[in-house]
Amino acid sequence: MREIGIGILGFGTVGAGVVEGLIKNGDIMAERLGARPVLRKIADLDITSDRGVEVDKSILTTDAAAVIDDPGIDIIVELIGGCGIALDFVRKALSAGKAVVTANKKLLAEHGTELYELADKNNVDLCFEASVGGGIPIIKSLREALCANRINSIYGILNGTCNYILTKMETEGLAFDTVLKDAQEQGFAEADPGLDIDGFDTAHKAVILSSLACGHPVEMDAVGVEGIRGISSTDIKYALSMGYRIKLIALVRREASELEALVAPMLVPLDNMLASVNGVFNAVMVNSDLDDTTLYYGRGAGRLPTGSAVLGDICDIVRSRADGVACRMPAIPASGKRITLKPSAQIKSKYYLRIDTSEQETFDKCASLVAECGIAVESIEKYTESSCPGPTVVIITGMAEEKEIETAVEKIRALDIVSGDVVKLRVMPV
Amino acid sequence: MREIGIGILGFGTVGAGVVEGLIKNGDIMAERLGARPVLRKIADLDITSDRGVEVDKSILTTDAAAVIDDPGIDIIVELIGGCGIALDFVRKALSAGKAVVTANKKLLAEHGTELYELADKNNVDLCFEASVGGGIPIIKSLREALCANRINSIYGILNGTCNYILTKMETEGLAFDTVLKDAQEQGFAEADPGLDIDGFDTAHKAVILSSLACGHPVEMDAVGVEGIRGISSTDIKYALSMGYRIKLIALVRREASELEALVAPMLVPLDNMLASVNGVFNAVMVNSDLDDTTLYYGRGAGRLPTGSAVLGDICDIVRSRADGVACRMPAIPASGKRITLKPSAQIKSKYYLRIDTSEQETFDKCASLVAECGIAVESIEKYTESSCPGPTVVIITGMAEEKEIETAVEKIRALDIVSGDVVKLRVMPV
Numbered sequence: 003m004r005e006i007g008i009g010i011l012g013f014g015t016v017g018a019g020v021v022e023g024l025i026k027n028g029d030i031m032a033e034r035l036g037a038r039p040v041l042r043k044i045a046d047l048d049i050t051s052d053r054g055v056e057v058d059k060s061i062l063t064t065d066a067a068a069v070i071d072d073p074g075i076d077i078i079v080e081l082i083g084g085c086g087i088a089l090d091f092v093r094k095a096l097s098a099g100k101a102v103v104t105a106n107k108k109l110l111a112e113h114g115t116e117l118y119e120l121a122d123k124n125n126v127d128l129c130f131e132a133s134v135g136g137g138i139p140i141i142k143s144l145r146e147a148l149c150a151n152r153i154n155s156i157y158g159i160l161n162g163t164c165n166y167i168l169t170k171m172e173t174e175g176l177a178f179d180t181v182l183k184d185a186q187e188q189g190f191a192e193a194d195p196g197l198d199i200d201g202f203d204t205a206h207k208a209v210i211l212s213s214l215a216c217g218h219p220v221e222m223d224a225v226g227v228e229g230i231r232g233i234s235s236t237d238i239k240y241a242l243s244m245g246y247r248i249k250l251i252a253l254v255r256r257e258a259s260e261l262e263a264l265v266a267p268m269l270v271p272l273d274n275m276l277a278s279v280n281g282v283f284n285a286v287m288v289n290s291d292l293d294d295t296t297l298y299y300g301r302g303a304g305r306l307p308t309g310s311a312v313l314g315d316i317c318d319i320v321r322s323r324a325d326g327v328a329c330r331m332p333a334i335p336a337s338g339k340r341i342t343l344k345p346s347a348q349i350k351s352k353y354y355l356r357i358d359t360s361e362q363e364t365f366d367k368c369a370s371l372v373a374e375c376g377i378a379v380e381s382i383e384k385y386t387e388s389s390c391p392g393p394t395v396v397i398i399t400g401m402a403e404e405k406e407i408e409t410a411v412e413k414i415r416a417l418d419i420v421s422g423d424v425v426k427l428r429v430m431p432v
Numbered sequence: 433m434r435e436i437g438i439g440i441l442g443f444g445t446v447g448a449g450v451v452e453g454l455i456k457n458g459d460i461m462a463e464r465l466g467a468r469p470v471l472r473k474i475a476d477l478d479i480t481s482d483r484g485v486e487v488d489k490s491i492l493t494t495d496a497a498a499v500i501d502d503p504g505i506d507i508i509v510e511l512i513g514g515c516g517i518a519l520d521f522v523r524k525a526l527s528a529g530k531a532v533v534t535a536n537k538k539l540l541a542e543h544g545t546e547l548y549e550l551a552d553k554n555n556v557d558l559c560f561e562a563s564v565g566g567g568i569p570i571i572k573s574l575r576e577a578l579c580a581n582r583i584n585s586i587y588g589i590l591n592g593t594c595n596y597i598l599t600k601m602e603t604e605g606l607a608f609d610t611v612l613k614d615a616q617e618q619g620f621a622e623a624d625p626g627l628d629i630d631g632f633d634t635a636h637k638a639v640i641l642s643s644l645a646c647g648h649p650v651e652m653d654a655v656g657v658e659g660i661r662g663i664s665s666t667d668i669k670y671a672l673s674m675g676y677r678i679k680l681i682a683l684v685r686r687e688a689s690e691l692e693a694l695v696a697p698m699l700v701p702l703d704n705m706l707a708s709v710n711g712v713f714n715a716v717m718v719n720s721d722l723d724d725t726t727l728y729y730g731r732g733a734g735r736l737p738t739g740s741a742v743l744g745d746i747c748d749i750v751r752s753r754a755d756g757v758a759c760r761m762p763a764i765p766a767s768g769k770r771i772t773l774k775p776s777a778q779i780k781s782k783y784y785l786r787i788d789t790s791e792q793e794t795f796d797k798c799a800s801l802v803a804e805c806g807i808a809v810e811s812i813e814k815y816t817e818s819s820c821p822g823p824t825v826v827i828i829t830g831m832a833e834e835k836e837i838e839t840a841v842e843k844i845r846a847l848d849i850v851s852g853d854v855v856k857l858r859v860m861p862v
Binding site for chain 2: 019023024026027029030031033034035036131138139142143146147148149150151152273275277278279280283285290291292293294295296297298299300301304306307309310311313314316318321325326330331332335336337338
């Protein structure tokens with residue numbers, strides 16, 4: 003049976019998952035593929051620590067260049083992460099005509115433009131299933147299954163840490179800080195959690211999805227980013243009572259010839275499938291012109307699920323290389339003409355406004371201030387919270403741009419019946 | 433640009449959807465594929481009726497053999513349905529070295545063994561994404577994305593008509609017959625609805641999924657089939673109050689070296705994603721050894737979503753043929769050794785039992801009878817319904833085989849406090 007050589011750069015959690023998968027299911031993969039994926043080298047600065055998987059020590063090296071240059075290696079698997087040496091190695095591998103599999107969302111979000119072109123120029127496959135949604139086959143679905151479709155919109159829950167925190171805040175009524183600390187202790191959140199909870203990890207993934215939806219690379223700074231630090235369990239509770247669950251949503255949407263790309267906590271209607279995605283799970287909902295709505299759900303992280311995604315890419319490339327095909331498809335499927343990006347402040351949505359007041363009769367005043375700004379009031383509720391001197395008013399507005407909402411919020415804040423801050427959150431525009 | 437010729441057999445709803453998709457997005461597909469899919473011929477007995485899409489009349493023919501034999505046609509798309517002439521044409525096409533795309537679940541469920549082998553023997557691709565779950569890319573996910581995985585279990589909601597009826601019975605509290613009649617009037621159910629509501633359409637799809645999970649063809653008669661005619665809105669209501677939603681589930685599960693395959697209405701826990709799949713939507717939940725749980729959701733039927741699935745297969749084959757590859761992969765991914773099928777009566781699950789009684793004090797008697805049969809009682813509730821002389825007792829049992837439950841039900845029926853029939857439904861075993 004023909005052998006296709008694999009070299010792994012970076013022997014961390016996902017690297018160990020890939021190796022474990024190859025050991026466990028290598029025979030079955032070979033039977034399915036008609037060719038055998040063979041792990042020839044693993045490069046890492048640390049080649050002594052135990053990763054919990056059995057590896058022939060002779061394939062371990064600290065010299066990544068030796069892996070890339072090995073003529074017996076067809077596929078380079080980049081699992082180093084970040085944009086330092088990883089960028090350099092991926093460039094070298096693509097230029098050397100090696101197929102590249104990467105799980106590195108930051109690398110693709112910040113250098114995708116260069117790397118997609120480099121892969122196409124060198125006529126090699128660049129696969130990145132594991133970079134978005136862990137074990138969910140969203141990249142394959144967008145590049146292949148939906149190949150006959152134009153993508154209208156993508157809504158994703160793409161960060162397991164954030165979703166775990168929001169779920170726990172809801173089910174246990176706990177404050178953000180308490181749940182974050184607990185998540186850190188249990189290993190669901192990093193010691194430095196900013197990349198996750200401030201939305202940047204989700205934004206990296208949104209950039210990759212945006213490029214797939216657009217048909218050309220999208221730049222990272224085009225995506226508006228807001229995290230979940232400001233979410234309180236009070237808002238989660240009120241939103242729920244009005245028929246919504248708060249989720250950190252990556253929104254990518256084509257509106258005429260413009261692309262909207264935004265990461266922000268949003269109120270998701272309870273009858274939308276995304277509202278049922280709880281805990282560490284991820285999901286991506288796609289709307290496309292022929293296939294209408296499809297949704298993909300699974301584990302967004304973890305050694306074996308992410309390893310499974312990397313191995314899925316490896317299997318695809320093994321099939322192609324065994325058939326003598328160096329590049330099966332462009333990294334980013336084309337979509338005709340280029341699209342411009344809309345500033346996130348101009349992305350319209352309904353809004354949730356929570357106004358803590360110091361007076362009993364506040365309904366009419368709040369509603370009329372919103373209406374004065376030309377924004378419809380879709381629903382309005384009054385809640386009583388012991389911590390607040392007056393009633394809390396919650397408004398779901400009609401569709402509005404962010405700056406229109408900002409104006410309304412400023413007017414409301416100026417009222418002397420308002421005791422605290424005014425919270426504003428987007429309702430997911432569907 | 434290289435052209436890959438396509439011939440369609442059967443110009444019905446899905447055929448028209450495929451043609452519409454090709455007209456709408458043919459250019460973008462060509463750009464993505466680096467080769468152009470070109471529709472060369474359409475065969476149908478009726479070549480005069482308007483299908484709502486513009487077709488050059490010169491490509492229409494009543495002679496399917498002329499389509500298969502056309503040397504300018506590489507891909508035969510079989511959309512005739514059934515196991516009559518469709519079987520004959522697919523055999524001929526595969527034998528002639530043509531790639532075949534089909535949406536015909538019945539054909540694959542009843543003749544898959546022969547056709548998968550014929551495709552492999554002739555070294556051509558046989559693709560059938562549209563045969564299960566309409567626009568949901570479940571076949572691609574199982575054959576490709578999860579290529580490195582062993583499949584442990586598949587749970588599917590695979591029939592839009594049944595799911596529409598069950599959803600409507602719940603939301604409007606209506607009887608099965610009323611909703612079925614309404615669905616027929618609205619075009620969501622066939623005039624002869626048996627194939628859908630008696631579970632056979634779902635069973636055809638379960639057979640296809642079973643073959644993919646097993647790694648070898650599975651025969652249709654191995655699948656236990658029960659439909660939804662016996663479901664009452666009363667049971668839907670009680671199940672909901674106990675935390676479950678009733679769905680028609682296709683279950684495919686590997687237990688040691690045996691395969692369980694069963695289609696039946698089951699109680700799905702509300703916190704399971706499948707419980708959130710409502711109306712005409714379909715979904716498939718897969719558990720595999722590396723990737724853990726993934727779920728795929730979308731429209732299970734319809735001209736364009738099903739057309740999108742057919743076109744996705746066409747795109748894959750166009751890519752391969754443009755690369756000079758006649759067969760990218762075997763129709764069914766191998767999984768090592770053959771599995772035997774477990775009789776459905778031996779498939780264990782928890783059960784929902786509803787017992788209409790004529791006496792007030794019935795709790796203990798019902799519970800003790802269940803316990804006498806060696807079955808645990810997990811929960812028990814009492815409801816009062818005006819149509820029933822005594823209270824209605826609902827029991828969720830522990831895990832049991834069907835015959836054990838049958839024994840318990842017989843004993844309960846023999847009690848003189850039981851006024852009506854005893855309803856038994858499986859709880860989805862997860």
